Amino acid sequence: xxxIDENHLHSDPGIDxxxxxxxxxxxxxxxxxxxxxxxxxxxxxxxxxxRRAFMCPELDVPEVxxxxxxxxxxRRSSPPRLPEISEPEIVRHYVxxxxxxxxxxxxxxxxxxxxxKHNPRLHExxxxxxxxxxxxxxxxxxxxxxxxxxxxNLQEALAEVSGLPHVSLxxxxxxxxxxxxxxLTRAYHEDRGETRRKVLTPDTAHGTNPATVxxxxxxxxxxxxxPDGGIxxxxxxxxxxxxxxCLMLTNPNTLGLFDPNxxxxxxxxxxxxxxxxxxxxxxxxxxxxxRPGDMGxxxxxxxxxxxxxxPHGGGGPGSGPIAVSERIAPYLPVPVLAHDRDGRFFLDHxxxxxxxxLRGFQGNYGCFVRSYAYxxxxxxxxxxDASEVAVLNANYLLARLRGLGVAxxxxxxxxxxxxxxxxxxxxxMKRALKIKTLDLAKxxxxxxxxxxxxxxxxxxxxxxxxxxxxxxxxxxxxxFAEAIAAILAEAAEDPxxxxxxxxxxxVRRLDEVGAAKHPVIREAMV
Amino acid sequence: MLAAIxxxxxxxxxxxxxxxxLRLGRELALPSGKPExxxxxHLRGLAARNTSTEDEVSFLGAGMYDHYVPALIDxxxxxxEFLTPYTPYQPEISQGGLQVMFEYQTAISELxxxxxxxxxxxxxxxxxxxAGYLAKLHNGRRRFVVSAGLHPHTIETLRTYAHGYGMEVxxxxxxxxxxxxxxxxxxxAEAIDGDTSAAIFAQPNFYGAVEDAEALSRAxxxxxxxxxxxxxVVIAQVDPLTLGILRPPGECGVDVAVGEGQSLGNRLxxxxxxxxxxxxxxxxxxxxxxxxAGETKDIEGRRGFVLTLQTREQHIRREKATSNICTAQAxxxxxxxxxxxxxxxxxxxxxxxxxLARTHYARERLAALPGVEKLHEQPxxxxxxxRLDGDVGEVRRRCAENGINPGADLxxxxxxxxxxxxxxxxxxxxRTRADIDRLAEVLGAAVGASSQSSEAALAV
Numbered sequence: 001x002x003x004i005d006e007n008h009l010h011s012d013p014g015i016d017x018x019x020x021x022x023x024x025x026x027x028x029x030x031x032x033x034x035x036x037x038x039x040x041x042x043x044x045x046x047x048x049x050x051r052r053a054f055m056c057p058e059l060d061v062p063e064v065x066x067x068x069x070x071x072x073x074x075r076r077s078s079p080p081r082l083p084e085i086s087e088p089e090i091v092r093h094y095v096x097x098x099x100x101x102x103x104x105x106x107x108x109x110x111x112x113x114x115x116x117k118h119n120p121r122l123h124e125x126x127x128x129x130x131x132x133x134x135x136x137x138x139x140x141x142x143x144x145x146x147x148x149x150x151x152x153n154l155q156e157a158l159a160e161v162s163g164l165p166h167v168s169l170x171x172x173x174x175x176x177x178x179x180x181x182x183x184l185t186r187a188y189h190e191d192r193g194e195t196r197r198k199v200l201t202p203d204t205a206h207g208t209n210p211a212t213v214x215x216x217x218x219x220x221x222x223x224x225x226x227p228d229g230g231i232x233x234x235x236x237x238x239x240x241x242x243x244x245x246c247l248m249l250t251n252p253n254t255l256g257l258f259d260p261n262x263x264x265x266x267x268x269x270x271x272x273x274x275x276x277x278x279x280x281x282x283x284x285x286x287x288x289x290x291r292p293g294d295m296g297x298x299x300x301x302x303x304x305x306x307x308x309x310x311p312h313g314g315g316g317p318g319s320g321p322i323a324v325s326e327r328i329a330p331y332l333p334v335p336v337l338a339h340d341r342d343g344r345f346f347l348d349h350x351x352x353x354x355x356x357x358l359r360g361f362q363g364n365y366g367c368f369v370r371s372y373a374y375x376x377x378x379x380x381x382x383x384x385d386a387s388e389v390a391v392l393n394a395n396y397l398l399a400r401l402r403g404l405g406v407a408x409x410x411x412x413x414x415x416x417x418x419x420x421x422x423x424x425x426x427x428x429m430k431r432a433l434k435i436k437t438l439d440l441a442k443x444x445x446x447x448x449x450x451x452x453x454x455x456x457x458x459x460x461x462x463x464x465x466x467x468x469x470x471x472x473x474x475x476x477x478x479x480f481a482e483a484i485a486a487i488l489a490e491a492a493e494d495p496x497x498x499x500x501x502x503x504x505x506x507v508r509r510l511d512e513v514g515a516a517k518h519p520v521i522r523e524a525m526v
Numbered sequence: 527m528l529a530a531i532x533x534x535x536x537x538x539x540x541x542x543x544x545x546x547x548l549r550l551g552r553e554l555a556l557p558s559g560k561p562e563x564x565x566x567x568h569l570r571g572l573a574a575r576n577t578s579t580e581d582e583v584s585f586l587g588a589g590m591y592d593h594y595v596p597a598l599i600d601x602x603x604x605x606x607e608f609l610t611p612y613t614p615y616q617p618e619i620s621q622g623g624l625q626v627m628f629e630y631q632t633a634i635s636e637l638x639x640x641x642x643x644x645x646x647x648x649x650x651x652x653x654x655x656x657a658g659y660l661a662k663l664h665n666g667r668r669r670f671v672v673s674a675g676l677h678p679h680t681i682e683t684l685r686t687y688a689h690g691y692g693m694e695v696x697x698x699x700x701x702x703x704x705x706x707x708x709x710x711x712x713x714x715a716e717a718i719d720g721d722t723s724a725a726i727f728a729q730p731n732f733y734g735a736v737e738d739a740e741a742l743s744r745a746x747x748x749x750x751x752x753x754x755x756x757x758x759v760v761i762a763q764v765d766p767l768t769l770g771i772l773r774p775p776g777e778c779g780v781d782v783a784v785g786e787g788q789s790l791g792n793r794l795x796x797x798x799x800x801x802x803x804x805x806x807x808x809x810x811x812x813x814x815x816x817x818x819a820g821e822t823k824d825i826e827g828r829r830g831f832v833l834t835l836q837t838r839e840q841h842i843r844r845e846k847a848t849s850n851i852c853t854a855q856a857x858x859x860x861x862x863x864x865x866x867x868x869x870x871x872x873x874x875x876x877x878x879x880x881x882l883a884r885t886h887y888a889r890e891r892l893a894a895l896p897g898v899e900k901l902h903e904q905p906x907x908x909x910x911x912x913r914l915d916g917d918v919g920e921v922r923r924r925c926a927e928n929g930i931n932p933g934a935d936l937x938x939x940x941x942x943x944x945x946x947x948x949x950x951x952x953x954x955x956x957r958t959r960a961d962i963d964r965l966a967e968v969l970g971a972a973v974g975a976s977s978q979s980s981e982a983a984l985a986v
Contacts, residue, residue, distance in 0.1 A: 043629050052872060052873060053873075054873035061883050076773050080769065081636050083870060087598060094626075097623075098602075100621035101620055102619035104610035105606035122566060134578040136794050136931075137589075157556055175852045182690070186689075210840075210847075215687075290544050291550060294550070312853070313857025313860075314613065314620070315623070315853060315855075315857075318853035358652065360589055361589070364797075366798065367798075367799060379560065380555065381553060381554075384554065417533075506621045507824040515822035515834040516835055519811065520821040521819065523632040
């Protein structure tokens with residue numbers, strides 16, 4: 001049992017009371033320290049007039065008349081009401097806020113579809129080297145050869161992992177890569193004189209897939225899921241026609257299952273002249289074991305902040321490179337990284353069939369440094385090991401839950417084994433124990449775990465999507481399984497324990513409906 | 527573990543799930559793994575082959591700027607609690623990150639003078655394209671009118687997106703000559719009609735010039751011929767660091783302000799990650815892209831924060847979402863709000879005035895050199911455009927040999943014939959008077975040598 005779990009399971013008095021059968025409300029008194037429970041005050045409510053941290057460099061050029069250089073109609077009349085605060089106060093404020101966050105470095109984070117694997121600190125050190133961190137994006141290619149070579153090497157590695165030869169690192173995140181992919185598909189068809197309107201997406205797809213299709217000006221057509229959790233081939237055959245531009249697929253899919261019919265799916269899709277798009281959110285299951293290019297996919301996006309361990313930063317930055325087959329390559333976003341015969345790298349803007357740019361400059365280079373460091377550290381064999389252990393860990397956790405009798409209340413939604421993640425249904429739990437998946441998730445917070453992804457995919461009742469990743473130990477998986485079992489046992493005694501949870505967090509359940517009904521999205525100024 | 531699962535080997539897990547024909551059956555053709563110290567040395571070696579802003583005196587800007595990043599930002603951005611969580615889907619254990627978003631939104635709202643801000647988008651140019659999509663959703667019209675003063679990457683990005691969501695992009699040129707450098711007001715008014723979905727300009731523009739934002743906004747509204755409030759969505763791409771001294775877009779009739787946030791406490795990183803800011807009038811709140819943190823209370827009445835208005839978003843609304851964005855730039859936005867707190871209410875004005883003074887000094891000093899002239903006479907804040915009598919590529923190479931990067935080659939970025947000979951020079955607080963004087967010396971010599979060599983070439 002890891003330190004954090006021990007702390008929460010045994011030392012945290014916040015959860016003693018429910019286990020003792022007392023009123024859950026009693027537990028609160030002995031919860032977190034008073035500091036964590038302080039009423040949240042924003043930085044705009046701290047400091048005092050005239051206080052400051054910044055000392056401006058001296059004016060070493062002749063003084064200017066601001067009013068003369070900048071006519072009044074262009075000038076700001078009063079300063080923006082930013083904080084007036086000293087450096088020590090800023091540090092205390094944000095360090096204080098950081099303590100109100102749960103994070104991957106503190107404990108298990110089995111958030112399905114998000115691949116919360118360990119973030120090695122080497123990557124931060126390497127990315128912070130001035131030659132990387134302080135390199136201007138418009139530096140001449142001859143004076144940024146190290147950066148361009150790093151990008152080239154990363155592209156080569158991603159091409160090998162995906163089995164697709166041409167890579168663009170430009171997209172800023174997975175959904176940006178998806179947009180690139182759908183626009184590439186459009187450009188491909190348009191170049192052939194075809195206007196195809198439809199993009200097929202399974203009903204298990206990530207929400208970004210249909211949202212992207214709409215943004216790219218095409219229409220979503222949903223595909224049904226078969227009883228085994230894969231694409232319903234009859235439905236696919238019925239909907240695959242000459243107006244279909246693309247099928248977007250995740251494989252393994254969001255149920256954690258590898259679709260064994262993928263070769264046939266590819267044949268059907270290619271048979272009507274459409275492209276096959278691979279949502280790489282679940283690539284962590286198959287690195288070095290099976291390649292999207294070999295499965296028949298034409299376009300893949302990678303989430304460097306998932307499989308390739310770029311830290312997620314509480315909601316970004318991410319990075320969403322794409323890899324494509326030969327027939328899609330002419331349309332890749334500009335600039336395209338290239339090299340001359342002497343091996344000197346340059347950025348090629350002369351690509352007549354390109355879809356254009358998706359953003360400024362070359363992409364999130366800081367993320368490239370980290371993911372490249374990861375690939376160098378693991379190597380080809382290590383990436384395969386990572387996927388093997390990710391799948392082993394997921395199946396072990398699934399088996400462990402079964403062994404503890406959890407499956408009666410939280411059965412596996414589809415299949416028997418799983419890839420790197422699995423989806424449980426909380427339906428039986430809801431009926432038998434009167435607690436919902438949300439309650440289970442909130443109670444897990446008291447046990448010191450980040451809950452799995454909940455209520456996704458949508459076709460599973462009360463879904464709970466668990467992705468342990470390869471960087472967790474067997475001990476952690478055991479303690480997580482035991483916590484789930486303990487929560488179910490508690491619920492059998494008294495469902496209110498979970499329904500009222502959490503007790504030990506900086507705040508308890510929050511009124512999300514009220515927040516959306518009367519949005520307050522900025523601090524009021526006095 | 528295998529026994530618990532009931533399989534004989536890890537291979538069996540894959541054999542039973544992936545058809546044999548689809549299993550790779552060989553090792554990846556990648557080098558094998560290496561110890562940490564070797565990987566570090568390799569990455570250090572690559573870094574050493576780049577000329578960073580530590581290795582030369584750089585006047586490069588054109589979208590990203592070499593501002594000083596205070597040490598406390600490194601410390602806070604590297605804290606595990608901010609660095610390693612996912613998006614705050616469980617608010618009870620994410621109050622820190624959610625409150626940071628709320629504070630960030632407040633700071634951006636204050637800077638821009640617009641009441642609502644999201645918690646960040648990817649970066650500058652794609653934020654403009656996202657704002658265009660908002661306009662399309664808002665009024666369903668067919669056309670964007672864009673100023674040629676936008677960053678060329680912005681125009682290219684907007685065109686890419688607009689082709690996707692089916693919009694026409696009409697570009698309006700800048701005025702030429704000494705009084706030029708800003709959006710041509712007549713062409714602007716002429717291009718905008720009742721079918722214009724959004725009118726988009728940059729403040730300051732790509733050439734460093736301060737635009738008359740209020741005039742452009744007002745002209746957009748009247749030129750559309752529509753009822754008040756029914757005109758095109760006026761979108762400004764702004765540079766947040768200049769908003770300590772420039773009139774905020776919200777006071778100039780702008781509806782949506784977007785921009786690149788890198789200059790707020792984020793490093794250059796060869797172009798990213800940074801963040802895109804996105805602020806708007808209240809009417810657009812429910813069509814904003816990306817995460818928004820909102821204030822609420824917990825069941826015991828304690829103040830808390832949640833992700834709110836999620837019915838806009840892809841994970842709820844799917845194909846009807848107002849954007850496909852999921853992961854954005856939370857950590858970089860943290861850097862932004864910490865930086866703004868560190869600068870503070872007075873600091874952002876003082877820094878703006880320092881940049882104004884040094885930029886003015888540099889512009890006059892350089893424009894006085896033989897063979898160098900201003901591309902325009904408009905007010906500038908921390909970047910300005912020059913025209914050189916000589917080959918800009920050659921001038922830049924000569925300067926580089928003397929440890930100076932004199933700025934960006936305008937024509938190489940825009941491809942516009944009128945930008946031939948153009949140099950875009952950026953001044954940050956890290957560039958002292960001594961640096962500027964040294965630039966003048968080196969640039970003057972380089973332009974002299976370049977124009978001589980081109981004359982010689984002509985004589986031959």
